[in-house]
Amino acid sequence: MNRLPNSLHALDVASLVHPQSNLRKHLEQGPTIFSKGKGIFIYDEDGREYLEAAAGLWCASLGFGVERLAKVAYDQMCKVGYYHIYRSSSNETAIELAAKLLELAPVPMSKVFFQCSGSEANDTAVKIVWYYWHAHGKPEKRKIIGRKMGYHGSTCAAASISGKPDMHQESGLPFDAFRHTEFPNYYRNQLPGESEEAFSARMAQALEDLIIAEGPETVAAFWAEPVMGAGGAVLPPKGYFEKMQAVLQKYDILFVADEVICGFGRTGNLWGSQTYNLKPDMISCAKALSAGLQPISALLLNERVFEALMIESDKVGHFAHGYTYAGHPVTTAVALETLKIYDEMDIVGHVRAVEKPFLAELKALESHPLIGEFRGIGLIGALEVVNDKATREMFPADAGVMDILGRNAKKHGLILRLVGNRIAFSPPLIISEAEVREMVRRLRNALDDTWSAVRAN
Numbered sequence: 001m002n003r004l005p006n007s008l009h010a011l012d013v014a015s016l017v018h019p020q021s022n023l024r025k026h027l028e029q030g031p032t033i034f035s036k037g038k039g040i041f042i043y044d045e046d047g048r049e050y051l052e053a054a055a056g057l058w059c060a061s062l063g064f065g066v067e068r069l070a071k072v073a074y075d076q077m078c079k080v081g082y083y084h085i086y087r088s089s090s091n092e093t094a095i096e097l098a099a100k101l102l103e104l105a106p107v108p109m110s111k112v113f114f115q116c117s118g119s120e121a122n123d124t125a126v127k128i129v130w131y132y133w134h135a136h137g138k139p140e141k142r143k144i145i146g147r148k149m150g151y152h153g154s155t156c157a158a159a160s161i162s163g164k165p166d167m168h169q170e171s172g173l174p175f176d177a178f179r180h181t182e183f184p185n186y187y188r189n190q191l192p193g194e195s196e197e198a199f200s201a202r203m204a205q206a207l208e209d210l211i212i213a214e215g216p217e218t219v220a221a222f223w224a225e226p227v228m229g230a231g232g233a234v235l236p237p238k239g240y241f242e243k244m245q246a247v248l249q250k251y252d253i254l255f256v257a258d259e260v261i262c263g264f265g266r267t268g269n270l271w272g273s274q275t276y277n278l279k280p281d282m283i284s285c286a287k288a289l290s291a292g293l294q295p296i297s298a299l300l301l302n303e304r305v306f307e308a309l310m311i312e313s314d315k316v317g318h319f320a321h322g323y324t325y326a327g328h329p330v331t332t333a334v335a336l337e338t339l340k341i342y343d344e345m346d347i348v349g350h351v352r353a354v355e356k357p358f359l360a361e362l363k364a365l366e367s368h369p370l371i372g373e374f375r376g377i378g379l380i381g382a383l384e385v386v387n388d389k390a391t392r393e394m395f396p397a398d399a400g401v402m403d404i405l406g407r408n409a410k411k412h413g414l415i416l417r418l419v420g421n422r423i424a425f426s427p428p429l430i431i432s433e434a435e436v437r438e439m440v441r442r443l444r445n446a447l448d449d450t451w452s453a454v455r456a457n
């Protein structure tokens with residue numbers, strides 16, 4: 001489509017830096033501008049409709065426009081548009097939201113700390129881990145173990161916990177204290193004849209080996225997403241977390257569950273920690289906390305962590321940490337109302353009902369020549385795209401097959417989240433059975449067109 005040089009496209013290219021985008025290609029190709037959202041659909045400026053199979057960035061649990069939340073935000077802005085919660089100031093909605101989160105927490109939690117993003121929640125948790133071991137007279141216990149292909153955000157500490165190589169390249173990251181254990185992708189990393197349980201045992205052994213090599217007295221905490229999101233919607237293999245948590249307990253290592261994606265129904269329970277029986281000391285959450293409609297995250301701390309924090313606060317004179325917009329009256333009001341909506345509509349019940357067709361329809365795509373495997377739970381999962389089903393060989397990156405697939409999906413009115421050779425799904429939680437079938441219909445068309453292009457080459 002021809003655009004005027006002074007159009008929004010030209011203005012975008014002239015003025016905006018886009019995260020996680022190829023900046024040179026963007027200068028050449030320009031943006032897709034999304035102007036309207038309704039339910040699980042998003043519309044570009046020409047009115048073209050797209051079914052959003054990833055809820056934006058795993059966010060828009062209630063879809064792309066929720067009038068009830070807009071009204072709450074408006075009312076709250078009129079009442080008190082901004083105030084902070086520093087130096088013992090507070091506001092009604094921050095208090096109520098913190099109390100509600102403690103009531104909903106999957107394991108006993110003691111306090112809630114607010115920020116504006118998942119990255120900040122994890123960043124805060126890193127600092128709190130270090131405080132914890134200082135308070136316990138073990139300041140040398142400082143190393144943080146994340147996982148290869150794990151994702152915990154973009155601040156320097158959160159990117160350091162993350163195990164995605166592109167997040168470290170050219171930046172000197174990760175910081176010194178950060179280590180990464182194995183990527184538990186059973187499909188891709190299993191050994192010949194290795195059962196899923198045996199694979200999990202090998203993953204736990206790798207964690208233990210790393211801890212011993214580093215010196216257990218230097219290892220402070222382990223970070224994990226219940227289902228790995230940006231690593232490609234990778235589910236933990238059978239028995240994985242049970243075995244990993246046993247290692248953490250053995251060496252007295254704190255566990256932080258990153259529920260930024262999994263929290264609030266995504267896996268068919270309110271928390272991924274419930275789905276996989278996690279017993280974390282801290283939980284970071286965001287995204288669906290406000291249905292993605294306001295930038296807010298929360299960090300939940302258990303009692304032993306809070307007590308340590310208090311000891312350090314006594315020493316310093318205060319908890320020397322915070323964000324201007326933490327506990328913001330508007331973000332907390334919207335999050336509080338979001339949790340009310342989840343309760344009224346029984347979000348977990350809805351996810352469990354739609355989970356069946358979601359999993360079955362995507363599993364059926366394993367018969368497609370391009371698909372090696374599907375795994376999912378609740379309303380999250382991924383398809384592996386392969387060049388050879390028997391050997392699981394991937395297409396070479398420079399063949400551009402995933403780019404072709406992404407373009408074909410858009411042509412058929414579908415937005416996909418592509419991670420390497422994986423198609424990650426996390427549609428809005430409000431998706432209906434009929435919409436799941438429509439998503440898969442559009443996907444099948446995109447796969448067929450991509451298969452034709454592959455064969456033509």
Ligand SMILES: Cc1ncc(COP(=O)(O)O)c(C=O)c1O
Pocket residue numbers: 057116117118119120122151152153154225229230258259260261286
């Ligand atoms: C598991 C996980 N943790 C943390 C983050 C970072 O959140 P944010 O982008 O809000 O900083 C993300 C973002 O996708 C995430 O998926």
